[in-house]
Amino acid sequence: MGIYRHHVLPWLIDRGMRNAAMTRYRRPIPAQATGRVLELGVGAGLNLPHYGPDVTRLFALEPAGSLLGKAAALAGILPFPVTLLGSGAEAIPLETGSIDTVVTTWTLCSVGNLEAGLAEVRRVLRPDGQLLFLEHGRSPDPGVARRQDRLEPAIHLVAGCHPNRSIDTAIEQAGFRFASIERQYLKGPRFIAYHFTGVAKPR
DSSP states (O other): OHHIIIIIHHHHHHHHHOSHHHHHHHTHHHHTOOEEEEEEOOTTTTTGGGOOTTEEEEEEEOSOHHHHHHHHHHHTTSSSOEEEEOSOTTSOOSOTTOEEEEEEESOTTTOSSHHHHHHHHHHHEEEEEEEEEEEEOOOSSHHHHHHHHHHHHHHHHHHSOOTTOOHHHHHHHTTEEEEEEEEEEOSSOHHHHEEEEEEEEEO
């Protein structure tokens, strides 16, 4: 499982994220970032071209070392400094209150300890900072949610993803309030297509 989890799985996820629909959904999220930015799960850097002129520095967090090289190649052409951090969300190597914006797209489903990861996000954000998110998770439809629960062990084994997480609840419980949030199905199989998109602020 070591080779699969650390090399094959990141490659498969990267391949799956490289399509026009995913790009259309992801583009507006990093475009809203300002100041000193932390991106969770930067992967191969698919969000990097979409950061706007208000970013002054980017810290890009990614535990899969096999993807960091790809992200580094893109980072080198950006107009602001980028620091790649090879660690997970549960232990972010940044100072408390040092970040203006945290960006997460399709990442919270795969964080090993979601509560700890969001607590770290809350810690590194400034009191007036923002969390920009695009995540999939638990459907409000009972039938779909039951299917998510049934399929979760297999999906996690194959794709490293927990499709049945209540992402909105987890964000609120970590000490955030929503400045805006959309809850809706995007295109795709309903058991992985229910999404949460928005902006959260520290309480």
